[in-house]
Amino acid sequence: MKLGEAMEFAPQRTNSKCHIDNMLSILYLSSMEGPTLPTDPWTLFVMSVFRLNGQIVEAGESISGSVGQTSSRWQVLGSTHVPQTAAEIARRLGISRQGVQRVANVLMEEGLIASSPHPTDQRTFLLELTPRGRAVMAEIYSQQLKWSSAVEKVLDVDRMRKATQLLSELGDALEPEVQRLRKNKDE
Numbered sequence: 001m002k003l004g005e006a007m008e009f010a011p012q013r014t015n016s017k018c019h020i021d022n023m024l025s026i027l028y029l030s031s032m033e034g035p036t037l038p039t040d041p042w043t044l045f046v047m048s049v050f051r052l053n054g055q056i057v058e059a060g061e062s063i064s065g066s067v068g069q070t071s072s073r074w075q076v077l078g079s080t081h082v083p084q085t086a087a088e089i090a091r092r093l094g095i096s097r098q099g100v101q102r103v104a105n106v107l108m109e110e111g112l113i114a115s116s117p118h119p120t121d122q123r124t125f126l127l128e129l130t131p132r133g134r135a136v137m138a139e140i141y142s143q144q145l146k147w148s149s150a151v152e153k154v155l156d157v158d159r160m161r162k163a164t165q166l167l168s169e170l171g172d173a174l175e176p177e178v179q180r181l182r183k184n185k186d187e
Contacts, residue, residue, distance in 0.1 A: 063143045067136055073112075076103045076127075077137050080113050083126035112136055 060071035079089040090097040107113040112133035115125040
């Protein structure tokens with residue numbers, strides 16, 4: 001695979017927001033010696049996931065922006081339909097607890113989520129949607145359904161379901177390794 005062909009996997013951004021996955025993709029591509037890039041299935045898969053993630057985040061910015069939110073806020077709001085701690089949300093989303101807490105603090109200031117003491121661990125708090133937060137999520141979901149129905153018109157829904165299953169299986173398979181790497185990093 002030539003560099004020009006692989007660049008299609010690097011998300012093309014026109015705004016100043018650059019996500020870590022985009023940076024990693026670009027750094028990886030620019031670090032390659034010569035015109036040949038890896039063609040192994042795992043690297044190509046990961047590069048495709050990075051590209052897809054960038055596209056979803058960009059679409060999420062537009063969708064959530066229509067109601068004055070951001071993709072990051074949408075992710076945290078969407079995680080609080082059921083009361084959860086910031087750490088639980090962070091683990092599920094694959095981001096830092098501190099990042100979730102920063103977003104949660106803004107959402108609490110706006111009255112979109114509330115916190116309450118955890119019933120079994122008084123050191124932590126549960127985050128959950130307020131009625132106002134539910135109304136914002138309903139509007140975001142309405143906008144997201146319009147967008148996703150357009151996407152579904154060009155994709156086979158059964159293939160999407162199979163891809164979803166595969167991604168879930170990959171996430172489950174990778175989790176022990178991610179935990180090991182996290183533990184090594186913290187030591």
